[in-house]
Amino acid sequence: MTTVGFIYPDHAAEDDYPLAERMLGDGLSLPVEHIYGTDLHAVPELLDLGSPERLAEGARLLAKHEPDAVIWACTSGSFVYRPDGARTQADQLAAAAGVPASSTSFAFTEAAKALGLHRVAVAASYPDDVAKLFVEFLGAAGVEVVAMGSEDIDTAAEVGRLEPDKVVDLALRHDHRRADAVLIPDTAMRTLALVNTIEDQLGKPVLTANQVTIWHGLRLAGDSRTSQDLGALFATGTGS
Template identity: 80%
Template sequence: MPTVGFIYPDHAAEDDYPFAERLLGPGFSLPVEHIYGTDLHAVPELLDLGSEQRLAEGAALLAEHEPDAVVWACTSGSFVYRWDGAHEQVDKLAAAAGKPASSTSFAFVRAAEKLGLKRVAVAASYPEDVAKLFVEFLGQGGVEIVSMTSEGIDTAAEVGRLSPEAVVDLAVSHDHPDADAVLIPDTAMRTLGVLTTIEARLGKPVLTANQVTVWEGLRLTGEIPGSTELGELFRCH
C-alpha cells in the first residue's frame, strides 16, 4: 500500500486528506501530522513556519506511519523561500525523513507540466505581497501567469472557514479567458469536494493546493491512480 505522509501547518482544511484517501480507495494511505506556528499570511511568519527545525519535527511525527514519501503541505510556507530556497527546504526535509520529499509549491509546477499548462490564472486567498511571491515562483517553474487576484485574507483559519459556495465563487470569478487553467494556492482552503463543480463551471482544469499536494506525494511513490472526482489532474491518469 503506497503511504504518503503530509506535514500540515496548524488546522484549517486538513480533512481534505482523509477525504482524498476515501476517494482513492483502500489501496492508499495519506496520514497527516501537524506542526504549529502562527497562521498569519505574512513573510516573516511563513519563513518561520517552514523552517528546517519545524519540518524535522513533522518528519519525526510521520515516522510511525512508515511513509514512502513526505510532502510539506503548505504553499506559502514553501514558495516564500523562493525557488532555490524551496529546493533546499525539501532537500533538508528528505534528509530528516529519510524518504523522498516535496512541497505544495513544487507540486503546482509539476502538475501544470503534467497537464501541459502554459498560461494560468491565479486566484489567491493571500494578501497581495504574498500572492506575488507565488506568481514569481510559478514563473521560475516555467508557468506564465495571465492574471492574479488576491483576496487579502490574513490568516489560514479565516480561509478554512470559507463555505463551499464561496470557494466555487472565488475560482469562477477569477478566471481569465486566456488562461489554460485556474490555480488556487492555499492548503487552508477546502477544495476537493468542489473540484468537479468548479471545472464544470469553467470548462477548463483547476489546480488546488490540497489536490496537487496529494498528487505530488503519490507521484513520488510512482503510483498515481485515476479518479473522476479529483479534477482533470487525476482524470488524466
C-alpha cells in the same frame, strides 16, 4: 499499500486528506501530522513556519507511519523561500524523513507541467504581497500568470471557514479567458469536493493546493492511481 505522509501547518482544511483517501480507493494511507506556528499570511511568519527545525519535527511525527514519501503541505510556507530556497527546503526534509520529499509549491509546478499548462490564472486567498511571490515562483518554472486575484485574507483559519459557494465564486471571479487553468494556492482551503464542480463551470482544469499536494505525493511514492472525482489532474493518470 502506499503511504504518503503530509506535514500540515496548524488546523484548517486537513479533512481534505481523509476525504481523498476515501475517494482514491483501497491500498492507500494519507496520514497527516501537524506542526504549529502562527497562521498569519505574512512573509516573516511564513519563513519561520517552513524552517528546517519545524519540518524536521514534522518528519519525526510522521516516522511512525513509515511513509513512502513526505510532503510539506503548505504553499505559502514553501514558495516564500523562492525557488532555490524551496528546493533546499525539500532536500532537507527528504534527508530528515529518509524518503523522497517535496512541497505544495513544487506540486503546483509539476502538475502544471503534467497537464501542459503554459498560461494560468491565480485565485489566491493571500494578501497581495504574498500572492505575488507565488506568481514569481510559477514564472521561474515557466508558467505565465495572465491574471492574479488576491482576497487579502490574513490567516489560514479564516480561509478554512470559507463556505463552499465562496470557494467556487473565488475561482470563477479570478479566471481569465487566456488562462489554460485556474490555480487556487492555499492548503487551508477545502477544495477537494469542489474540484469537479469548479471545472464544469470554468470549462478548463483547476488546480487546488490540497489536490496537487496529494497527486504529487502519490507520484513521488510511485503510485499513479486515477480518479474521476478530483479533476483533470487525476482523471487520466497524467504524470504517471
